[in-house]
Amino acid sequence: MSLTVKNVIEWMNNFSSKIEQNKQFLSDLDTAIGDGDHGFNMSRGMTAVSQKLSTEPKTITDAFKQIAMTLISTVGGASGPLYGTAFLEMAKKSSTSSDIGDLLDAALTGIKKRGGAEPGDKTMVDVWTVLVSEVKTNTLTQEKIDSAVAATKDLVAKKGRASYLGERSKGHVDPGSQSSGYLFKALLETEGIL
Amino acid sequence: MSLGITLVSHVQEIITGLSALLEQVAKDVSITTAGGTNDEDIGTCMDKILQAFSENKADEILAFYDLGSAKMNLELATEMTSKKIHLYDVAFIEGAYTAATLIEAGVKLTEIEGQLEPLTLKK
Ligand SMILES: Nc1ncnc2c1ncn2[C@@H]1O[C@H](COP(=O)(O)OP(=O)(O)O)[C@@H](O)[C@H]1O
Numbered sequence A: 001m002s003l004t005v006k007n008v009i010e011w012m013n014n015f016s017s018k019i020e021q022n023k024q025f026l027s028d029l030d031t032a033i034g035d036g037d038h039g040f041n042m043s044r045g046m047t048a049v050s051q052k053l054s055t056e057p058k059t060i061t062d063a064f065k066q067i068a069m070t071l072i073s074t075v076g077g078a079s080g081p082l083y084g085t086a087f088l089e090m091a092k093k094s095s096t097s098s099d100i101g102d103l104l105d106a107a108l109t110g111i112k113k114r115g116g117a118e119p120g121d122k123t124m125v126d127v128w129t130v131l132v133s134e135v136k137t138n139t140l141t142q143e144k145i146d147s148a149v150a151a152t153k154d155l156v157a158k159k160g161r162a163s164y165l166g167e168r169s170k171g172h173v174d175p176g177s178q179s180s181g182y183l184f185k186a187l188l189e190t191e192g193i194l
Numbered sequence B: 001m002s003l004g005i006t007l008v009s010h011v012q013e014i015i016t017g018l019s020a021l022l023e024q025v026a027k028d029v030s031i032t033t034a035g036g037t038n039d040e041d042i043g044t045c046m047d048k049i050l051q052a053f054s055e056n057k058a059d060e061i062l063a064f065y066d067l068g069s070a071k072m073n074l075e076l077a078t079e080m081t082s083k084k085i086h087l088y089d090v091a092f093i094e095g096a097y098t099a100a101t102l103i104e105a106g107v108k109l110t111e112i113e114g115q116l117e118p119l120t121l122k123k
């Protein structure tokens, strides 16, 4: 299957509505181990993205670039430059590949470079690492998404604000991992991409 | 080739205070700031950082920040500006103060960096 401007827009609108429905929940997760703004940050960002995409971009590369720049300027928290970098790397990659696995791989490399986190640090990198390889082997499922998100619960945070809590960050799901779970769920639900 | 300073914080009041502290000892150094998000909330904003870079009178800038996510936006802005930016993972107040006093005294960048080195933090 393949990426088109239309299904990218559908993917983003689906992601945006999941964020909207769960913004309080995401912020509550962030209250436990951070500053309580993750859902509101992402909601501000994705509302702006949907708005931006209501004028259809000409190419997939343009679409990803617009998503990236909008998130970078509107999100505010760490998730802004991180998701922003992810989509910026997808934009770059999309000029030479239309394979979603390749694009998500480039995005993950970008997130790791931007934030310096590795798997196990209790950040969105954990969920992305597991799920990008599921996408590449064509084996992404809802269960795998849920378990990748839930697996962040027992980790001790090494990066981001939660890291200031040390051992006390244990026992809570990482908010950025939860929102990343919604991104992959929206991807799974968008017909024609995977 | 002149050296300037850009300060980035999650909170506007933090850099308002820190600039006051630096200006007292570095009257001739161009110090520009980016605090808070677009809608004046707590956070950082790449657009504001880019603006702080362009408003700075110097062509080479030493940048200091408070928490990790400010660094991510700083790096993004660094990739998008044509100015030469040096980013330091050092104690925010002590690092910026060290740089300000040394730039004011006309000290060269390599020497300033030598003085900043021991102030490095895991950020
Ligand atoms: N250095 C990092 N690398 C990867 N992900 C990170 C990093 N720092 C934070 N995150 C992710 O960002 C999420 C927090 O986002 P958000 O609350 O919007 O930003 P902030 O922490 O600035 O308030 C975390 O749950 C984590 O998944």
Ligand SMILES: [Mg+2]
Pocket (backbone or CB within 6 Å): A030, A034, A035, A036, A037, A038, A077
């Ligand atoms: Mg937060």
